[in-house]
Each structure stands twice: as structure tokens, then as C-alpha cells.
Amino acid sequence: MAFNILVCAKQVPDTNVIKINPKTGTLIRDGVPSILNNDDANALEEALRIKDEFEDVVVTVVSMGPPQAQDMLTECLAMGADEAILISDRAVGGSDTQATSNALVATIKKAEKEMGKSFDLVFAGRQAIDGDTAQVGPQVAEKLDLPQVTYVEECSLNAEMNEVTVKRNLEDGYEVIKVKTPCMLTAIKELNTPRYMTIEGIFSAKDKPTHVWSAADVEVDLSTVGLEASPTNVFRSFTPAPKGKGEMIEATSEKELVEKLLVGLKSKHVI
Numbered sequence: 001m002a003f004n005i006l007v008c009a010k011q012v013p014d015t016n017v018i019k020i021n022p023k024t025g026t027l028i029r030d031g032v033p034s035i036l037n038n039d040d041a042n043a044l045e046e047a048l049r050i051k052d053e054f055e056d057v058v059v060t061v062v063s064m065g066p067p068q069a070q071d072m073l074t075e076c077l078a079m080g081a082d083e084a085i086l087i088s089d090r091a092v093g094g095s096d097t098q099a100t101s102n103a104l105v106a107t108i109k110k111a112e113k114e115m116g117k118s119f120d121l122v123f124a125g126r127q128a129i130d131g132d133t134a135q136v137g138p139q140v141a142e143k144l145d146l147p148q149v150t151y152v153e154e155c156s157l158n159a160e161m162n163e164v165t166v167k168r169n170l171e172d173g174y175e176v177i178k179v180k181t182p183c184m185l186t187a188i189k190e191l192n193t194p195r196y197m198t199i200e201g202i203f204s205a206k207d208k209p210t211h212v213w214s215a216a217d218v219e220v221d222l223s224t225v226g227l228e229a230s231p232t233n234v235f236r237s238f239t240p241a242p243k244g245k246g247e248m249i250e251a252t253s254e255k256e257l258v259e260k261l262l263v264g265l266k267s268k269h270v271i
Helices: 038-053 069-079 097-115 136-143 199-205 254-267
Strands: 003-008 011-013 034-036 057-064 083-087 121-125 148-157 163-170 173-180 183-187 210-213
Touching: 003 038, 003 097, 003 136, 011 069, 034 038, 034 069, 038 057, 038 069, 038 121, 038 148, 038 183, 057 069, 057 097, 069 083, 069 199, 069 210, 083 097, 097 136, 097 210, 121 136, 136 148, 136 183, 148 173, 163 183
Parallel strands: 003 057, 003 121, 057 083, 083 210, 121 183, 148 183
Antiparallel strands: 011 034, 148 163, 163 173
16 A cells, blocks of 8 residues: 655745835735745655655645646656645635635545545645745644644654654754654755756656646635635735944954954944
8 A cells, every 4th residue: 555645835936036015015926936935845855755765655745826836846746746736726815824724624635535545644844935934734734633743854754654753943952753644744944955856757747647626626615715714914024124234353362352342332332
């Protein structure tokens, strides 16, 4: 029997080139390239690493977004995933994390029913670079009644494939946790280095199944998705003011260095 891994992924604007409209406070997405979310790439890589290590592992990638998100899913297939699912519908547009998780959960349940399988391991990125909430993964886990471990920087699946040992990154250290499968893990960038697409993978991606489903297809309650079902509102988006230039202090001794530093701080009324 195959060991099924699900990876939740999102297509996001490249924040290295994105700008904010100073009048409306909204992101300017026109002309901005879209990419696979960084942490989701780490989640996918870990799923593919497990597939490389064990036999009979099937990796499925699921996403919610506009039709062009299929390009991102094709990239995931070219990296080594086996199949992809996209829920794309205006009815789910404008969803916050709560509504997004509702749509994804309905999609995952539809996939299990439609494909006749259950997912043994679910991966997601810690957070999306266009929202930075780190909420969707945990919310999906809660609604699927799965144990979850967040901020995973190391991961090891046992030989029986029924238990995962993870190292969880914390602000003041780390903790090592063992969790039974099925479970949800959210990945951080320290977990691995995502692989590149290969020429062979790019050519084979077109032959791998990609399912595009509407809200009606996944039978999600429309009152739980979309803008109207989203309790979160963004008050304002803005570009932080640039910081002043740093100042290098040169000295021939530690005493001289300290004296110059104190003089400089006093002149700026810091001390």
C-alpha cells in the first residue's frame, strides 16, 4: 500500500520586487512575477526527500488560487511531485486564513474520497511571504483532527513509516518530538535546501495529473469561504521608512574607541 504525502502550497508574488500603493495601502501586483512560496518549497522538498528514501511514496500538492496557480503546480510536478490539485473559484477569492483553511480542508476531503486514499503525512510551509500569519497550516490540522508540529527544522520518518521524529525550532532553543502518523508538519527554511527542476522532470510534468476543482466540486459551504466569511481585515499596508546610514568609528586603541563612541552617542542625545 502506498504511503501518501500531501503538501499544501501557495503561489505568491515575489516580495523582492513588489511595491505598495501609497494612496490605497494595497500591494501592487501588476507586473510582479509569482513564485512558489519559500517555506512551501521546503515542505515539498522534505516530502520528495522521503519519497527518495522509501518505496511506494506518492506526493500530492494542493493549492488554492487563480487559474495561473497551475504554473506553480506544474513546477512542483517538475520537481518530483506525482499529482496536483487546485481549487480555483471566485467564490473563495478574498479568503483570510480561516476561510482559506475551510476551502483547503474541503478540497483534501474531496481528494481522499475521489482518489480512494487517505493522507499519511501532511506538510505545509510555516507561513506565506505575502501574509506571514503562520496560521493556515495549524488551522488545517485542527479541522482535519490531526496532531501537528510547527517550525520543523529536522525531520526523520522511521522504517515502519508510522512515526516521525522532528526537531522544532523555538526562539530560545529547540525541542525534539516524536509524533505518530498521520500528522501535520510545518516547515521552515532550515529544514532543507529545495531542489531544482530537472529537464526530465519538466518533460514528465505534462503527463502527471492536475485536478482543477471549483467550490461546487469540493462541496464546501459557501458561507464559510470568501471575503464575506473572512473575519480578518487588513487595516493598512505600508513600506517602512528607510533607516539612516551606519557610521564606522576608527580608533587605534579600545580607550580611544570607547571615547569616540560616547562622544557620538552624547551628540545624538542617546545618553
